[in-house]
Amino acid sequence: MTDPRHSTDPALEFDRPVDAGDDTDAGTTRAGTAGAPAGTLSPAEKAATREEHLRLAEGALVRADDLVAGYVPGVNILRGCDFYLQEGELVGIIGPNGAGKSTLLKTIFGLIPVRSGAVSLRGEDITSAPAHRLVSLGVGYVPQNNNVFPSLTIEENMQMGAYLRPKVFKERFSYVSDLFPMLGERRSTKAGSLSGGERQMVAMGRALMMEPSVLLLDEPSAGLSPAYQDEVFIRCRRINATGVSIIMVEQNARRCLQICDRGYVLDQGRNAYTDTGESLMHDPKVIELYLGTLAKAR
DSSP states (O other): OOOGGGOOOGGGGGGSOOOGGGGSOHHHHOTTTTTOOGGGOOHHHHHTSHHHHHHHTTTOSEEEEEEEEOSBTTBOSEEEEEEEEOTTOEEEEEOSTTSSHHHHHHHHTTOSOEEEEEEEETTEEOTTOOHHHHHHTTEEEEOSSSOSOTTSBHHHHHHHHTTTOGGGHHHHHHHHHHHOHHHHHTTTSBGGGSOHHHHHHHHHHHHHTTOOSEEEEESTTTTOOHHHHHHHHHHHHHHHHTTOEEEEEOSOHHHHHHHOSEEEEEETTEEEEEEEHHHHHTOHHHIIIIIOGGGGGO
16 A cells, blocks of 8 residues: 555545654745745745735625734644635645644634734634624524534524524524435434535534625535545535635645635645635645645546
């Protein structure tokens, strides 16, 4: 069996261990842009610069500026990270293990302490805001793990999703069941008895019960069979088509870029590249560094 650390399979690319060198200062090792003269930057590299971010993020629905954040004192995972989401977009975040993808999502949702920088929603500062306030403002969050109440039925999980607005339960459950028919058909089934893919549907459905305008998805396809992975991506696109703006962190980089409007490639806590999903899929540097050599043949 081939050692996955030496595999050229792009599906394994983001499962490789983080090099010890990743703890060095991101400003001196940032992929693609470190030490490169401004005139040599590719469009995706240029769009990832601070100057371009300030220009392009004007009027964004969600905006993060120069974020520095981490889990423990003295250790920063995000090291000056910028991000923005425009109304109606589906934006994907990819990158190697340890790049700060999930940390960025959790920081936007107020779960990680912000040491400097700011996060805003429709121009309103939401930096480190508590989860209940963000939910009331229209932000939904689906974590990667432990994202359902296993002892509760599907219907009870949906009720928990509408806890702050119980009067809208019937209307919202009808909406969610239209997106995920399984939820309505098996409403009395305990969530703990479901497969991984079915649990993911429950988690996404519960997050939609409060009618969010922004949905944060942390690696929704992780651990799922290929069939369920495709189902999740199809559902994400369908949710986005209903008017919900989506930020998706995803380990299946190529599939994520296929469906997203724009993508960010994070490396060592900073933006390395940002462009349309289609452009990033065909960017030679992104292919070489993050998608694997097999991507060249596709």
